[in-house]
Amino acid sequence: MALDDNTNTEEQKTSSSFDSKVETRLYDEDGHLRTEFTASALSAIELNDAAALSVIISPLHESELGDLLEALSSADRLRLVVLAGDDFDINSLTEVDEAIRKDIIDTLPNDKIAEAIKDLDSDDAVYILEDLEAEDQREVLDNLPFDDQVLLRRSLEYPEESAGRRMQTEFIAVPPFWNVGQTIDYMRDEDNLPERFHEVFVVSPQYELMGYIQLDKLLRAHRNVIVDQLLEPSLHPIKATMDQEEAAYIFQQYDLISAAVVDNGSRLVGVMTIDDIVDVIHQEADEDIKRLAGVGDEELSDSVLEITKSRFLWLLINLVTAIMASAVIGMFDATIEQMVALAILMPIVASMGGNAGTQTMTVAVRALATKDMDSYNTKRIIRREVLVGLINGLAFASLIGIASSFWFGNTDLGIIIGIAMVFNMVCAALAGISIPILLDHFDIDPAIASSVFVTTVTDVIGFFAFLGLAAWWFNI
Numbered sequence: 001m002a003l004d005d006n007t008n009t010e011e012q013k014t015s016s017s018f019d020s021k022v023e024t025r026l027y028d029e030d031g032h033l034r035t036e037f038t039a040s041a042l043s044a045i046e047l048n049d050a051a052a053l054s055v056i057i058s059p060l061h062e063s064e065l066g067d068l069l070e071a072l073s074s075a076d077r078l079r080l081v082v083l084a085g086d087d088f089d090i091n092s093l094t095e096v097d098e099a100i101r102k103d104i105i106d107t108l109p110n111d112k113i114a115e116a117i118k119d120l121d122s123d124d125a126v127y128i129l130e131d132l133e134a135e136d137q138r139e140v141l142d143n144l145p146f147d148d149q150v151l152l153r154r155s156l157e158y159p160e161e162s163a164g165r166r167m168q169t170e171f172i173a174v175p176p177f178w179n180v181g182q183t184i185d186y187m188r189d190e191d192n193l194p195e196r197f198h199e200v201f202v203v204s205p206q207y208e209l210m211g212y213i214q215l216d217k218l219l220r221a222h223r224n225v226i227v228d229q230l231l232e233p234s235l236h237p238i239k240a241t242m243d244q245e246e247a248a249y250i251f252q253q254y255d256l257i258s259a260a261v262v263d264n265g266s267r268l269v270g271v272m273t274i275d276d277i278v279d280v281i282h283q284e285a286d287e288d289i290k291r292l293a294g295v296g297d298e299e300l301s302d303s304v305l306e307i308t309k310s311r312f313l314w315l316l317i318n319l320v321t322a323i324m325a326s327a328v329i330g331m332f333d334a335t336i337e338q339m340v341a342l343a344i345l346m347p348i349v350a351s352m353g354g355n356a357g358t359q360t361m362t363v364a365v366r367a368l369a370t371k372d373m374d375s376y377n378t379k380r381i382i383r384r385e386v387l388v389g390l391i392n393g394l395a396f397a398s399l400i401g402i403a404s405s406f407w408f409g410n411t412d413l414g415i416i417i418g419i420a421m422v423f424n425m426v427c428a429a430l431a432g433i434s435i436p437i438l439l440d441h442f443d444i445d446p447a448i449a450s451s452v453f454v455t456t457v458t459d460v461i462g463f464f465a466f467l468g469l470a471a472w473w474f475n476i
Contacts, residue, residue, distance in 0.1 A: 026060075026064055026067075033067055033068060033071050037056075037068075038068065038071050038072075040056055041053065041056050041057070041068060041072075041080070042072070042076060044056060044083075045076055045079050045080055045083060048083065050083050050084070050085065053080065053083055053084055053087075054084065054087045057080075057084060057087060057088075057089075058087055060089075062089050062091035062092045062094070062095055063092075063095045065089055065092035065095070066092045066093075066094075066095025066096045067095075068080075069092060069096050069100060069104070070096055070097070070100060074103060077100070077103075077104065078103070078104065078107050081104055081107065081108070082107070090113075090116040090117065090120065090128065091120060091124060093105065093127075093128055094124050094127050094128070097299035098131065098299055099299045099302050099303075099306075100299075101128070101131055102131050105128065105131060105132065110136055110139045110140045110143065111143055113128070113132075113140050114139075114140045114141075114143035114144055115143075117129070117140070117144075118144065118145075118148070121168050121170060121194070121195075122148075122151055122152060122155060122167075122168050122169040122170060122270075123155075123165075123166055123167060123168045123276060125148075125152055126152060126155045126156060126165055126166075129141070129152060129156060130156060130160070130165065137156070141153060151169040152169075154169075154269070155167065155169060155270070158240055158241060159241060161243060161244050161245075162240065162241055162242060162243060162244060163238045163239065163240055163241070163242045163243075163244055163247045163261050163272060164240035164241060164261065164269070164270070165244070166244050166247070166272060166276045166279075166280060167240065167261040167269070167270030167271060167272050167276075168194065168270055168271050168272070168273065168276075169269070169270045170192070170193070170194035170271075171194060171197065171201060171260075171268070171270065171271045172187060172193060172194070172197055172200045172201065173200070173201040173202070173203045173207070173268055174186065174200060174201075174202060174203075174227055175202070175203065175204075175205070175227070176202050176204070176210060176226075176227055176228040176231065177226065177227070177228065178226070178227045179223060179224050179225060179226050179227065180218060180221045180222065180223050180224070180225045180227065180230070181223030181224065183200060183218065183227060184218070184219075184223070187200075194271075196273075197215065197258075197271075198214070198215055198257050198258050198273075199212040199213060199214050199215055199258065200212065200213045200215065200218055200227075201234075201260060201268055201271075202227055202228070202231045203267075203268050206267065207267045207268055208265070208266050208267055208268070209234055209237055209260050209262050209266055209267070209268045210231060210233075211231035211232050211233045211234050212231060212232060212234055212260065213227065213230045213231050213232065214232070217230060218230065234259075234260050235254075236250050236254055236256065236259055237259065237260045237261070237262045237266070238250060238259050238260070238261050238262070238272060239261075239262060239263075239264070240261050240262065240263050240269055240270070241264070244280045244284070245280065245284045245369075247259070247272060247277070247280070248277050248280045248281050248284065249370070249371055251272075251274065251277045252281075252370075256274070257273070257274050258271055258272065258273045258274065259271065259272050284369070287447070288365065288366070288369055288447040291445065291447040291448045292361075292362065292365065292447050292450070292451055293451070294311065294314030294315070294317075294318070294451060294452070295307075295310060295311055295314075297310070298310045298311075314452070317452050318452065318455070321452060321455060321456040321459070322459075324456060324459075324460060325350070325456070325459035325460055325463055328459075328460050328463045328464050328467070329346070329463055329467065331467075332463075332467035332468070332470075332471055335467055335470060335471040335474075336467070338474075339413075339470065339474065341404075341408045341410070341413060342466070342467060342470055345400075345404060345413075345417050345466070346462070346463055346466050346467065348400060348417070348421075349417065349420050349421055349424055349462040349463070349465070349466045350424070350458060350459045350462035350463060352396060352421060352424070352425065352462075353424035353425060353427065353428040353458035353459075353461065353462045354428070354454075354455055354458045354459065354462075356389060356392060356393075356425050356428040356429060356432070356458075357428035357429070357431050357432040357454040357455070357457070357458045358432065358451070358454065358455075359432065360385050360388075360389070360428070360429050360431075360432025360433050361431075361432040361433075361435065361436060361450050361451065361454050363385075363432075363433075364381075364385075364432060364433045364436040364437065364446070364450075365436050365446045365447050365450060367381070368436055368437070368440050368446055369447070373437075378437065381433065382430070382433050382434065382437075385429045385430070385432065385433045386426060386429050386430055386433075388429060389425045389426045389427075389428060389429025389430070390422065390425070390426050390429075392425055393421055393422035393423070393424070393425030393426055394422055396421055396425070397417075397418035397419070397421040397422045397425075398418065400414075400417055400418065400421055401414035401415060401417060401418030401421075402414060404417050412473060412474070413470075416466065416469050416470050416473055417466060419465075419469060420462065420465040420466035420469055423461070423465045424458060424461055424462040424465055424466075427457065427458070427461045428454070428457070428458045428461075431453070431454050431457040431458065432454050435450050435453045435454055435457070436450045
C-alpha cells in the first residue's frame with residue numbers, strides 16, 4: 001500500500017508543515033469534521049508521509065479519530081492505518097460502525113491486533129474481538145497473557161448484546177474483614193487496577209457480591225475502620241446474561257453511574273459503567289428507528305449489495321400487503337368505473353389513516369421500549385389515542401368533505417368521504433396502539449413488525465370503508 005519511497009524533498013517539506021495549517025477546532029458549526037483537517041490527513045496519506053500523519057492524528061481523541069476514519073474512503077482509511085503504524089489508536093475502532101471496523105480489522109495481522117488490545121479495557125477488547133472470525137479470534141487470544149485470555153474468553157461466552165459482553169472485568173474487590181487502611185494501601189500498590197472507578201466492591205471468600213463502598217465514603221473514613229461497617233448493599237446488581245437494553249433501563253431508572261455484574265451464582269464478574277450504557281442507549285435507539293422503517297441493521301458504510309439484501313425482505317412484505325389493499329379495490333371496480341371521483345379521492349382516506357396510525361405506533365413502540373407503558377396505564381393510553389383519532393378524524397372529515405363537495409359538485413360524495421375518514425382515523429389509532437402492544441405481549445419486537453401491520457390495516461380498512469359506503473349510498 002505504500003507509495004513510491006522516492007518522494008521529492010519539496011513534497012516532504014510541504015507535508016511536514018501540515019500541523020501549522022490544520023485548524024485547531026476540528027469540527028464546524030454543524031458538528032462535521034472541518035474540510036481543512038480532512039484534506040490535511042488525505043495529503044499526508046497521498047504523500048506517504050508518516051511523520052506528518054502522526055502529527056495530525058496523535059493528539060486526537062479516539063472518537064475524533066473514529067470520525068476521521070468514517071470520513072475517508074475505504075482505500076484511504078486502510079492506507080491511514082498502515083501508514084500510522086504504532087501511532088494508530090485501536091480504541092478508535094469502537095467508535096466506528098461495524099462495517100468499517102471489520103474492514104480495518106481484516107487488514108491487520110492477528111499478532112498486531114493482540115499487541116494493540118493488551119492495553120485496552122476488557123469491554124473495548126471484547127467489542128473488537130467479537131467481530132473476528134472464530135479462528136482469528138482464537139489466534140489473537142492465544143497471543144495474550146493467560147489471565148487476559150481467561151477473562152476475555154469468559155466475556156465472549158456470554159450472549160451477544162448482553163451485559164456480560166459490555167462489562168469491564170477490571171474492578172476492585174476486597175474482603176469484608178479488611179480495614180480502610182489495608183484497602184487504600186492495596187489500591188496504591190496494585191498495578192492491575194481500572195483506570196477509573198467509583199466504588200470498591202466487597203465480596204465473600206466465594207467471591208459472592210456482598211455490597212459496595214462509594215470511593216468518597218472510603219476516603220473520608222479512618223484507616224482502622226473495618227470495611228464491613230461501611231458497605232452498602234448492591235440493590236441493583238445486573239445479571240451477566242441480561243440483555244444490554246434491560247441493563248440500560250436499570251441505569252436510567254435508578255440514576256446509576258456504575259453497577260456490579262454478577263453470574264448466576266451471584267458471584268462478581270465485572271462492572272458496567274455509564275459510558276458503556278450511553279453507547280448501548282444510542283445503539284438500541286438507532287436499531288429501533290431503523291427497524292420502524294424496515295431497513296434492518298444496515299450501516300452508512302455498507303455496500304450496495306448488503307443494503308439491497310437488508311431492505312428487500314421488508315419491501316417484499318410490503319408488496320404482499322399492497323396486493324391485499326389492491327384486492328379490496330378490485331372488489332369495487334364497477335363502482336369506481338361509474339364514479340371516477342372515487343378513484344381520485346380514495347388515496348386521501350388511506351394516506352391520512354396511514355399517517356395517523358404511524359404517529360400512534362411510533363409513540364407506542366417508544367413507550368414500550370422505555371417501559372413507560374405498563375398494565376396500569378395501557379387502557380388509559382388506548383382510550384386517549386382512540387379519542388385523538390376521533391377528534392382528528394372529525395376535523396379532517398369536515399375539511400375534506402367540504403372540499404370534495406365543491407370540487408365535484410356532489411354533497412353526498414363529501415358526506416361519504418367524511419364518514420370514511422372518521423372511521424379510518426379511529427381504526428388507525430386503535431391499530432397503531434394495539435398492534436405494538438400485542439406483538440410485545442408475544443415477545444416479538446414491535447419495532448420490527450408494527451409498521452407493516454399498521455399500514456395494511458389502514459389501507460384495507462380505508463379503501464373498504466370508502467368504496468363500500470359509496471357503493472351502498474349510490475346503489476352501484
